[in-house]
Amino acid sequence: MKSSRVLQPIVQESTPSLIAAQLRGHIAEGALPPGAQLVEADIARELGVSRGPIREAIQRLTQEGLLVSIRNRGVFVAEFDDEDIRDIYEARTAVEKAAAGILADGDGARAGAELLRQVERMDAARAAGDDTAVSEADIAFHEKLVEMAASPRLSKMHATLLTETRMCLNRLQGRYDDESVRVEEHRGIAEAIRDGKRDLVMDRLDAHKDDAIARLLPIQGANSTAAS
Amino acid sequence: MKSSRVLQPIVQESTPSLIAAQLRGHIAEGALPPGAQLVEADIARELGVSRGPIREAIQRLTQEGLLVSIRNRGVFVAEFDDEDIRDIYEARTAVEKAAAGILADGDGARAGAELLRQVERMDAARAAGDDTAVSEADIAFHEKLVEMAASPRLSKMHATLLTETRMCLNRLQGRYDDESVRVEEHRGIAEAIRDGKRDLVMDRLDAHKDDAIARLLPIQGANSTAAS
DNA sequence: CGCGATATGATTGTCGACAACATAGTCGTC
DNA sequence: GACGACTATGTTGTCGACAATCATATCGCG
Numbered sequence: 001m002k003s004s005r006v007l008q009p010i011v012q013e014s015t016p017s018l019i020a021a022q023l024r025g026h027i028a029e030g031a032l033p034p035g036a037q038l039v040e041a042d043i044a045r046e047l048g049v050s051r052g053p054i055r056e057a058i059q060r061l062t063q064e065g066l067l068v069s070i071r072n073r074g075v076f077v078a079e080f081d082d083e084d085i086r087d088i089y090e091a092r093t094a095v096e097k098a099a100a101g102i103l104a105d106g107d108g109a110r111a112g113a114e115l116l117r118q119v120e121r122m123d124a125a126r127a128a129g130d131d132t133a134v135s136e137a138d139i140a141f142h143e144k145l146v147e148m149a150a151s152p153r154l155s156k157m158h159a160t161l162l163t164e165t166r167m168c169l170n171r172l173q174g175r176y177d178d179e180s181v182r183v184e185e186h187r188g189i190a191e192a193i194r195d196g197k198r199d200l201v202m203d204r205l206d207a208h209k210d211d212a213i214a215r216l217l218p219i220q221g222a223n224s225t226a227a228s
Numbered sequence: 229m230k231s232s233r234v235l236q237p238i239v240q241e242s243t244p245s246l247i248a249a250q251l252r253g254h255i256a257e258g259a260l261p262p263g264a265q266l267v268e269a270d271i272a273r274e275l276g277v278s279r280g281p282i283r284e285a286i287q288r289l290t291q292e293g294l295l296v297s298i299r300n301r302g303v304f305v306a307e308f309d310d311e312d313i314r315d316i317y318e319a320r321t322a323v324e325k326a327a328a329g330i331l332a333d334g335d336g337a338r339a340g341a342e343l344l345r346q347v348e349r350m351d352a353a354r355a356a357g358d359d360t361a362v363s364e365a366d367i368a369f370h371e372k373l374v375e376m377a378a379s380p381r382l383s384k385m386h387a388t389l390l391t392e393t394r395m396c397l398n399r400l401q402g403r404y405d406d407e408s409v410r411v412e413e414h415r416g417i418a419e420a421i422r423d424g425k426r427d428l429v430m431d432r433l434d435a436h437k438d439d440a441i442a443r444l445l446p447i448q449g450a451n452s453t454a455a456s
Numbered sequence: 457c458g459c460g461a462t463a464t465g466a467t468t469g470t471c472g473a474c475a476a477c478a479t480a481g482t483c484g485t486c
Numbered sequence: 487g488a489c490g491a492c493t494a495t496g497t498t499g500t501c502g503a504c505a506a507t508c509a510t511a512t513c514g515c516g
Contacts, residue, residue: 014299024319025413039497050471055498059284065381072477072498084380088271091381098322134457152312153293153319158383243499267467280499300468300507357459462513469499476499478511 016048019057024154026075028166034079064160066167078167084212085168085216092161096142099149099158100201110202111148118144119187126179130147135169136181137201141186168216185211247275247285255294255305262307266295292388294395313396313444320389321437324370327386327431328390329422331421340422346372347415354407362407362434363397369414373385396444413439 023043026032026067038058044051058075061067069075103111118141125133139162146158185208192200251271254260266286273281286303297303307315340416346369353361367390371432374386413436420428 035458037497040496041508052470056284056287059287060291063288065384067499070478071240074497087379087381090330090379091385094322094326094382097326098318102318151315151318153315153389155321156293157319181275265467273476278499279468280500297468298508301509302467460514464511465509467508472502472506476513479496481494483487484490486489486493
């Protein structure tokens with residue numbers, strides 16, 4: 001495989017990274033639903049590469065917790081039960097509280113303003129009735145929140161949790177009765193950060209978590225595997 | 229490779245996992261110091277396996293952030309600058325605060341008692357003058373703290389951060405003037421959890437973080453790579 | 457003596473093939 | 487008819503070899 005393009009110095013993202021990103025996207029948006037099996041050979045043939053890079057990409061996602069691998073059996077898209085959903089949101093909130101704390105210590109006003117801009121985008125999507133866009137804006141808000149904290153490790157952990165969140169959100173497509181509540185929750189968080197009200201930020205992030213869990217759990221399909 | 233033991237259903241840890249664990253241990257304890265290069269072929273020959281499993285193990289550690297890989301060049305043990313150290317402790321404290329919060333919501337008394345037992349072990353090591361044992365007990369304390377929260381995701385994130393912490397601690401071997409302070413900090417955290425004093429727990433975890441950073445940063449060898 | 461092009465060595469990246477393993481279906485026997 | 491062993495199939499696990507790439511050292515030239 002030679003590079004046919006001569007003009008274009010360095011854009012070389014490693015092959016496994018590209019494959020992993022692609023698979024991650026499919027999983028996040030539900031094209032690869034929970035429980036689906038991924039076969040190395042099939043993907044390899046489909047992408048026109050050897051099994052090596054595919055294997056590496058799959059292993060990456062496995063370590064992120066998006067795939068579960070069973071020896072000599074196959075790898076499958078992870079399925080989340082009630083306990084997992086609680087755990088995802090618990091962990092995500094932990095990361096975001098830390099990020100918010102860092103923002104509060106720094107230029108909270110600027111960060112809050114930026115987040116409020118995200119909220120406006122979300123509100124516009126809500127007004128337009130575009131559920132998917134609202135969810136995207138929701139994710140973007142949280143992503144921005146952590147990104148602005150400029151902590152590589154928090155960001156990295158958060159990225160994985162956000163993908164899992166996307167998977168969770170897929171199951172409540174079009175199940176929102178009142179999206180305005182959702183928007184206002186985010187606005188409240190952003191304003192609290194802007195105003196430097198530390199305790200209020202933490203309380204609102206916790207409340208946001210509890211709300212999300214309360215919305216997600218009642219949905220059927222949340223099979224609790226924790227049956228001993 | 230047949231299982232010679234008949235009694236003992238399933239203990240098959242995959243080969244890459246074993247290799248990764250071994251490498252992780254060497255990195256944590258400093259046998260593989262920061263900056264050291266790992267050559268796939270060498271390790272493969274040394275362990276008597278192909279490059280495939282080694283590659284997989286290395287990739288795992290790379291994703292954990294313990295190794296850095298440079299394309300077509302090699303993989304090296306990660307080196308942490310001041311900013312990284314701050315980040316590690318920031319992220320670790322975030323996880324531990326979340327775990328402590330969960331414990332406080334549950335049976336904080338039992339958790340606090342268990343942690344106090346860990347503190348006693350640490351104090352015994354201090355009294356014996358065994359610096360390494362004190363550090364081990366230190367790590368064990370934090371590990372136990374998060375483990376008791378029973379959150380798979382928090383535990384997973386924490387495990388990586390703990391390995392990084394071990395790497396950091398290696399550089400201040402025998403540099404403690406007053407280990408008793410260190411012990412008392414942990415005792416204070418455990419007691420606050422036991423007594424269910426949520427805010428106090430958070431404050432003490434933050435103070436513990438600040439102290440650790442203050443102890444680590446002044447040490448020479450903490451090169452700030454952040455020179456743009 | 458300094459500089460650039462070239463040759464060389466080392467390491468990772470990729471590939472195709474084979475081996476090991478687990479499951480599911482089939483057949484024979486009780 | 488039910489149970490157990492056996493066979494068949496699919497998937498991952500492992501291996502050895504080759505290709506691509508980068509860093510270093512060497513040589514020729516100005």
